[in-house]
Amino acid sequence: xxxxxxxxxxxxxxxxxxxxxxxxxxxxxxxxxxxxxxxxxxxxxxxxxxxxxxxxxxxxxxxxxxxxxxxxxxxxxxxxxxxxxxxxxxxxxxxxxxxxxxxxxxxxxxxxxxxxxxxxxxxxxxxxxxxxxxxxxxxxxxxxxxxxxxxxxxxxxxxxxxxxxxxxxxxxxxxxxxxxxxxxxxxxxxxxxxxxxxxxxxxxxxxxxxxxxxxxxxxxxxxxxxxxxxxxxxxxxxxxxxxxxxxxxxxxxxxxxxxxxxxxxxxxxxxxxxxxxxxxxxxxxxxxxxxxxxxxxxxxxxxxxxxxxxxxxxxxxxxxxxxxxxxxxxxxxxxxxxxxxxxxxxxxxxxxxxxxxxxxxxxxxxxxxxxxxxxxxxxxxxxxxxxxxxxxxxxxxxxxxxxxxxxxxxxxxxxxxxxxxxxxxxxxxxxxxxxxxxxxxxxxxxxxxxxxxxxxxxxxxxxxxxxxxxxxxxxxxxxx
RNA sequence: GGCCCGUUCGUCUAGCGGUUAGGACGUCGGCCUCUCACGCCGAAAGCAUGGGUUCGAUUCCCGUACGGGUCACCA
Numbered sequence: 001x002x003x004x005x006x007x008x009x010x011x012x013x014x015x016x017x018x019x020x021x022x023x024x025x026x027x028x029x030x031x032x033x034x035x036x037x038x039x040x041x042x043x044x045x046x047x048x049x050x051x052x053x054x055x056x057x058x059x060x061x062x063x064x065x066x067x068x069x070x071x072x073x074x075x076x077x078x079x080x081x082x083x084x085x086x087x088x089x090x091x092x093x094x095x096x097x098x099x100x101x102x103x104x105x106x107x108x109x110x111x112x113x114x115x116x117x118x119x120x121x122x123x124x125x126x127x128x129x130x131x132x133x134x135x136x137x138x139x140x141x142x143x144x145x146x147x148x149x150x151x152x153x154x155x156x157x158x159x160x161x162x163x164x165x166x167x168x169x170x171x172x173x174x175x176x177x178x179x180x181x182x183x184x185x186x187x188x189x190x191x192x193x194x195x196x197x198x199x200x201x202x203x204x205x206x207x208x209x210x211x212x213x214x215x216x217x218x219x220x221x222x223x224x225x226x227x228x229x230x231x232x233x234x235x236x237x238x239x240x241x242x243x244x245x246x247x248x249x250x251x252x253x254x255x256x257x258x259x260x261x262x263x264x265x266x267x268x269x270x271x272x273x274x275x276x277x278x279x280x281x282x283x284x285x286x287x288x289x290x291x292x293x294x295x296x297x298x299x300x301x302x303x304x305x306x307x308x309x310x311x312x313x314x315x316x317x318x319x320x321x322x323x324x325x326x327x328x329x330x331x332x333x334x335x336x337x338x339x340x341x342x343x344x345x346x347x348x349x350x351x352x353x354x355x356x357x358x359x360x361x362x363x364x365x366x367x368x369x370x371x372x373x374x375x376x377x378x379x380x381x382x383x384x385x386x387x388x389x390x391x392x393x394x395x396x397x398x399x400x401x402x403x404x405x406x407x408x409x410x411x412x413x414x415x416x417x418x419x420x421x422x423x424x425x426x427x428x429x430x431x432x433x434x435x436x437x438x439x440x441x442x443x444x445x446x447x448x449x450x451x452x453x454x455x456x457x458x459x460x461x462x463x464x465x466x467x468x469x470x471x472x473x474x475x476x477x478x479x480x
Numbered sequence: 481g482g483c484c485c486g487u488u489c490g491u492c493u494a495g496c497g498g499u500u501a502g503g504a505c506g507u508c509g510g511c512c513u514c515u516c517a518c519g520c521c522g523a524a525a526g527c528a529u530g531g532g533u534u535c536g537a538u539u540c541c542c543g544u545a546c547g548g549g550u551c552a553c554c555a
Contacts (some may be wrong), residue, residue: 003529012555045553058526112553119552130552147553164484172553174483182553213550236486243547274504278493300493301485303548307492310505320518333521357518368516417514432514444516476533 005203009070010193012044013055017062018253019306020208020238020246023272027235028206030294040075040200045086046192057164062255067287068267072200080200085192088199095149095195095225096180104224105180108135111392126256130176137320145323148181158216161295163233170216170428171260178217183370188418192212194221197230206233207297209303233270236276237303245304258311262334262362267315274299275307284317324353324362334366340373347386354446369442372454378441378467385472386443393426395434399464406456410449417448438467 009025011017017025032039032215041063045051072078075401082088099105122129136151138451154176159169162236180191187195205211222229234350240250247253258268270285278300279285279293321328328349335342342348351372352365359365360421370376378387387395401416402408421428432448437462439451452460 010555014555044555051554072498108553110549117555125481168484170483176551179553184553185551188553193555208549209485210549216484234485237548241491245548274492276492281494283492283504302493303486304493305491307505310492313505355517358516421514428514431512434513442515446516448514469545 003035004104005032005033006040006201007037007204007206008040008042008197008200008202009068010042010044010196010207011059012047012050014047014050014057015051015254016058017056017255018248018273019255020253021059022062022255022268023064023238023275023332024207025063025068025191026066026269026272027277027294027299029070031204031206031296034070034294035290037203037261038071039069040078040080040202041070041083042196042200043074043084044189044191044193044229045084046186048086051086058256062259065259066269068257073265075250085196088192088196090188092181092192093185096187096191099146099150099180099224103151105150106136106138106149106177107141108149108177108179109138109142109144109146110134115123118388124227131178133177134175136177145183147179147183148371149177150180150220152177152217152220153223158214158219159221160232162212162215163231164236164299165212165234165301168212174221175217178220180221190218191221194218194225198222198225198227202230204231204233206235209234209237233299234301236301238275238413239305241305243303243305251306251308260366262366263311264317264318264330264362267318270318271311274310276302276407277306284314291405303338312360319362319365320357322352322356324349324356327352327356331365332364334362335373338370340366343373353448354454358446368444371442371445375463376441377467378437378470381444382437382441382443383467383471386437387467391430392468392471394420394426394431395438395464395468398431398435399461402452402457402464404458405457408460410453413449421460436466444471 007028008026009021009038011021011025019157029039031037043056043059045056056074063070070076072080073083077083096105100107110131116130131149135146135149153172156172157169158166158172158175162168178190179188181187181381196202211232215234217230217233238246240246242250255268259265266287269287269290273290273294274283277298279295279298285293313446325345328345328351331348331352332342335348343351351369354372355365355369358368385391397420398417399419402413403426405416407410417431418428421431424430433443436445436451437443439445439455445451455463
């Protein structure tokens with residue numbers, strides 16, 4: 001392998017990018033960036049039925065969101081394009097003809113019905129079915145539909161050294177003369193993937209564990225073509241809680257879903273990297289650290305369950321560590337989506353600073369901050385408890401203290417409110433909770449001085465007055 | 481079923497012949513405290529199983545069990 005390796009990610013646009021695909025993309029990207037190589041993106045859109053341009057766009061969007069930029073591929077081009085398989089058909093046909101001409105492949109006139117019959121028979125006799133090579137040495141070319149099959153070696157073994165799993169060896173008897181072109185002339189996946197990897201000069205194929213069983217078959221094609229195969233590295237699966245391959249019945253698997261739920265791309269990347277890869281005891285990585293520390297040697301062989309809790313934690317860590325102004329930029333779209341009025345940038349950053357160690361996602365951050373953006377209804381139970389009876393008296397005194405204070409900074413409010421509490425022989429909580437309910441509508445919020453300072457004197461007084469008006473003096477509750 | 485791969489706390493994992501088997505998430509308990517969080521301290525929790533090899537196996541080899549994958553004119 002050259003010291004500037006070329007690797008690729010080759011998704012099929014039959015859906016948007018899912019967690020497993022994203023991790024495969026990430027590992028390839030990390031490998032390329034670590035070695036100063038080239039990351040190629042290729043779209044495997046030969047399945048006309050299920051591939052759509054919308055899915056392709058969704059995949060590109062997800063990749064961009066994750067920050068996995070490709071050096072060659074859709075929208076950026078490159079010397080080995082086109083990067084859509086649907087546009088490479090001519091090339092495939094050409095190679096199929098060549099293989100046929102060289103006698104390395106042959107036309108098979110067996111009908112699907114015949115093949116199905118033989119398969120059923122084998123099954124009935126409890127024999128392993130393998131194509132019986134009826135047409136392998138056939139000389140004539142009747143005017144009938146045919147598929148093209150590759151002549152695979154009759155005996156011997158096919159072996160390769162997987163960079164993750166080590167030496168893999170299978171007997172040729174386990175293989176068969178596989179179809180490389182369907183009766184309509186279109187090539188099959190195992191064929192095109194090999195050809196594209198050759199043409200795009202891929203040095204290392206890093207893909208999911210399911211590729212492991214395909215590799216020997218693909219190797220027979222490299223052999224027939226007389227081409228030195230690339231290196232292979234297969235990645236252990238990501239599993240669902242029931243330990244089968246992760247799918248949407250286990251958890252949302254679309255990367256874009258996590259974006260919309262308020263996860264940060266860096267958290268996602270960190271999370272993805274740690275499934276099946278590790279670096280000693282380290283859990284939290286910046287993107288740069290991942291690039292620097294990534295290596296195939298540290299990829300494990302064991303499939304692992306999707307650790308959703310860890311993603312949440314990682315996201316939380318990220319949010320907490322972010323500069324409030326930068327966090328505010330990220331939060332902005334979520335404020336708009338929630339239908340809340342967008343405050344000036346510095347005010348939004350202020351909110352972020354007050355809430356960033358209370359929210360696990362950006363969606364949650366906005367959700368627990370609604371009262372900062374707009375006046376929200378007071379929780380009836382909280383109002384009942386803290387805006388009536390004895391609490392009400394304390395709140396009135398707190399109101400007076402706010403009104404009388406020279407300013408509403410923590411430096412002046414703290415002694416004022418603590419003095420009030422001391423005067424009544426109660427804990428600060430007796431003062432802070434009624435205030436909190438009046439100001440925020442609920443019983444959970446950042447520190448009371450932070451809240452007061454954020455709103456400012458006028459807004460505090462207004463909110464307190466409104467709150468008091470909504471609840472009566474006695475314990476009767478709301479006036480309605 | 482044939483073939484291929486895998487198996488360390490509930491989960492993600494470190495370990496690469498001798499360790500009190502380490503970390504993290506989660507869980508539970510405590511501390512802090514104006515609420516909610518944060519933070520801090522602590523606890524419970526693991527080498528699938530049977531044989532070898534070896535002075536000594538979580539670690540190396542074989543079997544068993546369990547799990548996954550793959551065997552298409554899908555990708």
